Amino acid sequence: MAIDKLSINDLLLDNVPGAPPPEDTPNVEPIDPQHPDLTCTPDLTKTKAHRHVVAVENAGGNAYGKATGLFNKHRKYSEQWNPWHPFRSAHDSQQAQSFSQQTKTWIDQDLRRGLDNFKIESFHSADALRKLLSELDLWLGNDSWIEDDSHIFGTLYYRDIFKCMQFLLAHLSFQVHLDFEPVCLADSEGRRIYSQMNTGDWWWDTQDQLPTGATIVPVICASDMTHLTNFSGDQHAWPLYLTIGNIQKDICHTPEKCALILVGLIPCPPQGAKNIDQAWHSAVGTVLSQLWHLHITGPGLKWDCADGFQRQCYPLLAAWVGDYPERVIVAQVSYGSCAMCEIPKGALMGHSTVRPLYNSRDQHIYSELLEDNNIDALHTVGVHAIRNQFWQYPLCNVYRLWQPDELHQLLLG
Numbered sequence: 001m002a003i004d005k006l007s008i009n010d011l012l013l014d015n016v017p018g019a020p021p022p023e024d025t026p027n028v029e030p031i032d033p034q035h036p037d038l039t040c041t042p043d044l045t046k047t048k049a050h051r052h053v054v055a056v057e058n059a060g061g062n063a064y065g066k067a068t069g070l071f072n073k074h075r076k077y078s079e080q081w082n083p084w085h086p087f088r089s090a091h092d093s094q095q096a097q098s099f100s101q102q103t104k105t106w107i108d109q110d111l112r113r114g115l116d117n118f119k120i121e122s123f124h125s126a127d128a129l130r131k132l133l134s135e136l137d138l139w140l141g142n143d144s145w146i147e148d149d150s151h152i153f154g155t156l157y158y159r160d161i162f163k164c165m166q167f168l169l170a171h172l173s174f175q176v177h178l179d180f181e182p183v184c185l186a187d188s189e190g191r192r193i194y195s196q197m198n199t200g201d202w203w204w205d206t207q208d209q210l211p212t213g214a215t216i217v218p219v220i221c222a223s224d225m226t227h228l229t230n231f232s233g234d235q236h237a238w239p240l241y242l243t244i245g246n247i248q249k250d251i252c253h254t255p256e257k258c259a260l261i262l263v264g265l266i267p268c269p270p271q272g273a274k275n276i277d278q279a280w281h282s283a284v285g286t287v288l289s290q291l292w293h294l295h296i297t298g299p300g301l302k303w304d305c306a307d308g309f310q311r312q313c314y315p316l317l318a319a320w321v322g323d324y325p326e327r328v329i330v331a332q333v334s335y336g337s338c339a340m341c342e343i344p345k346g347a348l349m350g351h352s353t354v355r356p357l358y359n360s361r362d363q364h365i366y367s368e369l370l371e372d373n374n375i376d377a378l379h380t381v382g383v384h385a386i387r388n389q390f391w392q393y394p395l396c397n398v399y400r401l402w403q404p405d406e407l408h409q410l411l412l413g
């Protein structure tokens with residue numbers, strides 16, 4: 001079939017990573033490519049929730065009791081709760097924020113001059129401000145960093161990713177911007193609308209593989225190996241960020257909402273170093289190690305959510321945001337290969353009309369080839385003959401972590 005004979009559905013759904021063919025999707029009306037609804041206004045009478053999700057007032061994925069964690073406990077069960085903690089007032093909190101980029105000397109001088117008419121009550125020196133901030137019980141202060149000196153290119157700094165996820169899930173600022181269950185949005189004519197992450201096929205398919213009532217926490221990692229962050233003199237590191245797909249995309253995309261948490265500073269290799277890929281995988285594996293051990297048939301993790309309920313959460317690696325060099329390293333394929341399908345290197349800049357679609361990469365096949373020591377077969381499809389750590393992550397397909405990226409795939413080509 002020539003490429004121009006393919007329907008929009010074929011082109012979009014077969015080639016977009018993470019999106020299985022429409023026939024795999026339950027309760028979905030086929031989309032009519034001739035008459036796309038560009039306004040995409042959801043019609044709630046046509047919209048469906050997943051059958052595993054039992055509707056509970058103010059809850060999405062099944063709720064199992066009230067949240068008892070720091071955030072909701074303070075908000076819901078204490079009239080004395082101070083939203084500006086550790087500061088006494090909004091004014092003090094704002095002033096502290098304005099000092100965040102300043103030096104200690106600058107802050108001390110500013111406080112001595114009293115340019116705000118000496119209204120600040122919570123602190124009167126840079127040291128006092130630092131002490132207040134260190135007392136913040138949000139889990140993500142300076143002491144949340146773990147140091148690991150066992151990596152070959154230097155010290156790896158990382159955070160407990162489960163704590164970061166719990167922080168995001170229970171953060172009151174995101175209370176009305178969280179999704180816990182898959183929905184199938186439809187317009188007034190029953191045509192499917194894709195919007196937030198929970199409207200996509202990945203969430204529906206994954207929900208089917210988890211116990212009833214489970215709440216998926218889709219883990220989205222972001223890294224940029226070509227961007228070196230300079231900090232404290234001549235030290236360098238590759239930053240690794242994390243967010244969760246439960247937070248709606250408009251919030252995730254707004255830097256000042258702080259939905260993207262720095263979870264790892266991976267040591268950079270020195271000039272001319274070898275085995276960079278392996279060192280990177282080793283460091284990232286350390287940061288994400290908790291994801292390996294999740295039992296998808298078990299009870300999950302009982303985490304607080306910002307709407308005041310606890311849910312049985314299953315954090316799963318769902319997506320990776322990065323440039324082409326990242327794809328190659330994460331997928332452990334040779335440079336010039338596609339990280340998603342087995343298209344030959346030379347044909348990478350466009351599927352040919354003779355064979356428009358190529359086999360999707362399959363970690364199970366590669367794993368068997370590696371066990372059989374069939375190195376040639378792996379090299380033929382551009383896969384390194386080593387065990388990729390991401391093959392072990394539950395319900396994760398490392399070759400489908402990549403999502404369409406307007407900047408790199410459309411604008412830059």
Ligand SMILES: [Zn+2]
Pocket residue numbers: 338339340341342343
């Ligand atoms: Zn491809």
